[in-house]
Amino acid sequence: MGGSGGGGTSADKRPNDQLGSWFVRSGWSKGELARQVNRRARQMGAHHISTDTSRVRRWLDGEQPREPIPRILSELFSERFGCVVAIEDLGLRTAHQSPSVSGVDLPWTGPQTVELLSDFSRSDLMLARRGFLGTSLALAAGPALVEPLQRWLVPAPASGLPGGPAVPAQAGPRRSARLSGPELDLLESTTVMFRQWDAQCGGGLRRKAVVGQLHEVTDLLQEPHPSAVSQRLFKIAAELAELAGWMSYDIGLQPTAQKYFVLALHAAKEAGDKPLGSYILSNMGRQMIHLGRPDDALELIHLAQYGSRDCSTARTQAMLYAMEARAYANMSQPNKCHRAVRMAEDAFGDASPKDGDPDWIRFFSEAELNGENAHSYRDLAYVAGRSPTYASLAEPVMRKAVELFREDPEHLRSYALNLIGMATVHLLKQEPEHSADQAGKALDIARKVRSERVNTRLRKTVDSAARDFSGVAEVVRLTEQLATHLPDTPEVAQAV
Known part of the structure; x- marks a missing residue:
C-alpha cells in the first residue's frame, strides 16, 4: 500500500466530491492524472510512489492518500488552473507540520x-x-x-x-x-x-x-x-x-x-529596512497575481505602500504603483488601474540618480515601467472579454518596452517576457502573423535562459495561437519549432 501512496481504509468512506469537481474540470483522464503524479514524484525523489488508474479512482471514492500525494495533487491542480488549489480545497488532509516548514x-x-x-x-x-x-x-x-x-x-x-x-x-x-x-x-x-x-x-x-x-x-x-x-x-x-x-x-x-x-x-x-520589506511584499503580490489571486496581491501591495510611504525612493514608489495597477487590472477595475498607471508614471518621472536607489530596485527602468503598464492594459483586455480597446492601449506601451529591452543585454529574461506580452497583444488584435513573429523571437531567448516562467507563458501563448489560428502558416511553423526546441516537459534541473 505504501508504494502506491494509499491512505485511509475507513469502511464508511464517502466519495470526495471536492476532488471530483476539480478532476472533472481539469479535463484529465484518470490515467493522465496518475502519470502526472508519478512524474512529479520522481522529480522530487519519491521513487516509491507508483500510482495507477485504480488508485486515482479510490481517491475519488474517498480514500485519503498519504503524503506526499496531497501536496503533489495541490501543485498539479494549481498549475492546471493558474490559481491556488489548496489541499483542503481538494477535500484532502495533510500531516501536521512544524512551524519551521509550514505556514507564514x-x-x-x-x-x-x-x-x-x-x-x-x-x-x-x-x-x-x-x-x-x-x-x-x-x-x-x-x-x-x-x-x-x-x-x-x-x-x-x-x-x-x-x-x-x-x-x-x-x-x-x-x-x-x-x-x-x-x-x-x-x-x-x-x-x-x-x-x-x-x-x-x-x-x-x-x-x-x-x-x-x-x-x-x-x-x-x-x-x-x-x-x-x-x-x-x-x-x-x-x-x-x-x-x-x-x-x-x-x-x-x-x-x-x-x-x-x-x-x-x-x-x-x-x-x-522598510523599503526592502516593501519590495519583498511587492514580489509576494506579483506571485499572487500569477496564481490568480489579485485581491490578495492588492492587500500585500497596499501593506508595502503603507509601510514604506515615508522612506522609499521615487523609483520604489513607481514600482509599487505599477504593481497596484496590475492587481486592479486583474480585478477588472479599469478606473483604478488607470489611476495607478498614471501615478506610476508620475513617480518614475520624479526618480533621480541622486536618490541613492538600492541595487534591488535598479531593475525598475523605463523599460520595466512600460512593460508593467502594458501588461496591466493587456490583462484588462483579457478580463474584459478580449477587449480590442484595451489591447490597443497596450500595444504602443508594450512596443516601447520591447524596444528598450532589446538594447539591454543585462535583462534578457525581461526582454523575452515582454516579447511574449507583445505576442499576446497581437493575438487579442487578431494579428496571428505578428504574434508568431514576436513569440518566435521569445523562443530564441527561452532556449538561452533557465526560466520556467518564460517557458510556461510561451507555451500558453503558442497554444492559444494554434487553437484560434490553426490555418495560419506562421502559427503552424512556430508550433513545430516550439515542439522541437522547447518540448512540453517542464522540469527544473535539480532546482539548481
Missing part, C-alpha cells in the same frame, strides 16, 4: 528568524530536487497569508533588534565574531552579482548558489556582533532570501518561493 505565521524575533532561515536553507540544499520542498509546503492565501504579514508594521520591542546579537536560545555562548568592513562589502557585492546572473540567465542557473550563500550568512548571524554589523548581516540575509524566493518563483517552485519571501520579510524587519 512565524515569530517576529531575531534569533528565531535566523534559526528558521538556517533550517529552511539547509533543507533546500540537502533536498535540492525539483518540487521536494514545494511538496513539503502549502501555499498560503487569503487572510492566512495577509494577516500574519501585517505584523511587519508593528514596532519591534525596545530590547530587540535591529542590531543586537542574534544567537538562538539553544545555541549557548559562542565566541565573538569579527567581520571587517571589506568583508561585509564583499558579501553585499556578491548578492549584487547573483542578482545580475538571475536577470541575464533566469532563476534556474544559480539558485542553489544563492541558497548556499544565504545559509553561510545565517551561520554568521548566529555569532554575536556589534549592532551595526548585525544590522548589515540581516539586510544581506533579507536580500539573499528574497532572491532565493524570486528564483524559486521563476522556476515554478511556488510554495518554496513564498516561504523564502516570508523569511526575507522577517529579516528585513530585523535590519530595520
Whole structure:
C-alpha cells in the first residue's frame, strides 16, 4: 500500500466530491492524472510512489492518500488552473507540520528568524530536487497569508533588534565574531552579482548558489556582533532570501518561493529596512497575481505602500504603483488601474540618480515601467472579454518596452517576457502573423535562459495561437519549432 501512496481504509468512506469537481474540470483522464503524479514524484525523489488508474479512482471514492500525494495533487491542480488549489480545497488532509516548514505565521524575533532561515536553507540544499520542498509546503492565501504579514508594521520591542546579537536560545555562548568592513562589502557585492546572473540567465542557473550563500550568512548571524554589523548581516540575509524566493518563483517552485519571501520579510524587519520589506511584499503580490489571486496581491501591495510611504525612493514608489495597477487590472477595475498607471508614471518621472536607489530596485527602468503598464492594459483586455480597446492601449506601451529591452543585454529574461506580452497583444488584435513573429523571437531567448516562467507563458501563448489560428502558416511553423526546441516537459534541473 505504501508504494502506491494509499491512505485511509475507513469502511464508511464517502466519495470526495471536492476532488471530483476539480478532476472533472481539469479535463484529465484518470490515467493522465496518475502519470502526472508519478512524474512529479520522481522529480522530487519519491521513487516509491507508483500510482495507477485504480488508485486515482479510490481517491475519488474517498480514500485519503498519504503524503506526499496531497501536496503533489495541490501543485498539479494549481498549475492546471493558474490559481491556488489548496489541499483542503481538494477535500484532502495533510500531516501536521512544524512551524519551521509550514505556514507564514512565524515569530517576529531575531534569533528565531535566523534559526528558521538556517533550517529552511539547509533543507533546500540537502533536498535540492525539483518540487521536494514545494511538496513539503502549502501555499498560503487569503487572510492566512495577509494577516500574519501585517505584523511587519508593528514596532519591534525596545530590547530587540535591529542590531543586537542574534544567537538562538539553544545555541549557548559562542565566541565573538569579527567581520571587517571589506568583508561585509564583499558579501553585499556578491548578492549584487547573483542578482545580475538571475536577470541575464533566469532563476534556474544559480539558485542553489544563492541558497548556499544565504545559509553561510545565517551561520554568521548566529555569532554575536556589534549592532551595526548585525544590522548589515540581516539586510544581506533579507536580500539573499528574497532572491532565493524570486528564483524559486521563476522556476515554478511556488510554495518554496513564498516561504523564502516570508523569511526575507522577517529579516528585513530585523535590519530595520522598510523599503526592502516593501519590495519583498511587492514580489509576494506579483506571485499572487500569477496564481490568480489579485485581491490578495492588492492587500500585500497596499501593506508595502503603507509601510514604506515615508522612506522609499521615487523609483520604489513607481514600482509599487505599477504593481497596484496590475492587481486592479486583474480585478477588472479599469478606473483604478488607470489611476495607478498614471501615478506610476508620475513617480518614475520624479526618480533621480541622486536618490541613492538600492541595487534591488535598479531593475525598475523605463523599460520595466512600460512593460508593467502594458501588461496591466493587456490583462484588462483579457478580463474584459478580449477587449480590442484595451489591447490597443497596450500595444504602443508594450512596443516601447520591447524596444528598450532589446538594447539591454543585462535583462534578457525581461526582454523575452515582454516579447511574449507583445505576442499576446497581437493575438487579442487578431494579428496571428505578428504574434508568431514576436513569440518566435521569445523562443530564441527561452532556449538561452533557465526560466520556467518564460517557458510556461510561451507555451500558453503558442497554444492559444494554434487553437484560434490553426490555418495560419506562421502559427503552424512556430508550433513545430516550439515542439522541437522547447518540448512540453517542464522540469527544473535539480532546482539548481
